[in-house]
Amino acid sequence: MKIHILTIFPEMFAGPMSTSIVGRACQKGLLSIEPHNLRDYTKDKHRQIDDRPFGGGAGMVMKAEPFFEALTTLVGAPKEKKEGRKIIMVTPQGATFSQAKARELASYSELIFLCGRYEGIDERVRETWVDEEVSIGDYVLTGGELPTMVMIDALVRFLPGALGDEASAEEESFSDGLLEYPQYTRPEVYQGMAVPAPLLSGHHEQIRRWRRKEAFKRTYQFRRDLLKGRSLDIEDQVLFAEALQEVGI
Ligand SMILES: c1cc(-c2cnc[nH]2)ccn1
Numbered sequence: 001m002k003i004h005i006l007t008i009f010p011e012m013f014a015g016p017m018s019t020s021i022v023g024r025a026c027q028k029g030l031l032s033i034e035p036h037n038l039r040d041y042t043k044d045k046h047r048q049i050d051d052r053p054f055g056g057g058a059g060m061v062m063k064a065e066p067f068f069e070a071l072t073t074l075v076g077a078p079k080e081k082k083e084g085r086k087i088i089m090v091t092p093q094g095a096t097f098s099q100a101k102a103r104e105l106a107s108y109s110e111l112i113f114l115c116g117r118y119e120g121i122d123e124r125v126r127e128t129w130v131d132e133e134v135s136i137g138d139y140v141l142t143g144g145e146l147p148t149m150v151m152i153d154a155l156v157r158f159l160p161g162a163l164g165d166e167a168s169a170e171e172e173s174f175s176d177g178l179l180e181y182p183q184y185t186r187p188e189v190y191q192g193m194a195v196p197a198p199l200l201s202g203h204h205e206q207i208r209r210w211r212r213k214e215a216f217k218r219t220y221q222f223r224r225d226l227l228k229g230r231s232l233d234i235e236d237q238v239l240f241a242e243a244l245q246e247v248g249i
Helices: 020-027 064-075 099-105 123-129 145-156 165-175 204-222 234-246
Strands: 002-007 032-037 085-096 110-115 132-135
Touching: 002 064, 002 145, 020 032, 020 145, 064 085, 064 110, 064 123, 085 099, 085 123, 085 145, 099 145, 110 145, 132 145, 204 234
Parallel strands: 002 032, 002 110, 085 110, 085 132
Antiparallel strands: none
């Protein structure tokens, strides 16, 4: 997978995108991440990438020209549909990012992220080039760079070979739609708090059931919405009922 990022702060990506799972995936050749400095696509001596909004108002708007120049260099003509490529504008107005969207984006061979700053990007960029707008949540950030890194971090885990065995097990539990069960490691007792006995039993089936029940408890307590309309098999119905009983419902 090839990822291009159009930004005025390419240096923001160096650390996070060369670390841990994303960094290792790049080293394995599973993906390449290439930030492009929009200032390199300006034509004036001041390398201007923003200007005042028409119609007045506070703040600055990112000019269309640097985006057009960069995208023409990268993809040729606008809306030239290329199988496996998606151009994404990262904005608060976008559809909210999710695990399902991460999985979908991981299926593309080329992604181009447009990172806005200031009051946003000249509308003609969206009209001409953008396939999809994506937000990571209903809050305004300084720019699209951090949300872009969040999305890359989430989607890279779906690239075959990106995860070690242990991490893919963790993915399995979340992607089945429940919150993660509680995790413990040594020592068995710390500050007077003991690790739950089932985890010390060595009884794998007992451990699996305990973890599933705890996942139901947490999901019910903190993200009840994830349970709405969810059909449960017989075992899950029993574990869910036990979980509710244990939390006093
Ligand atoms: C994606 C982008 C943004 C954002 C971009 N520029 C200011 N806020 C916020 C949330 N999700």
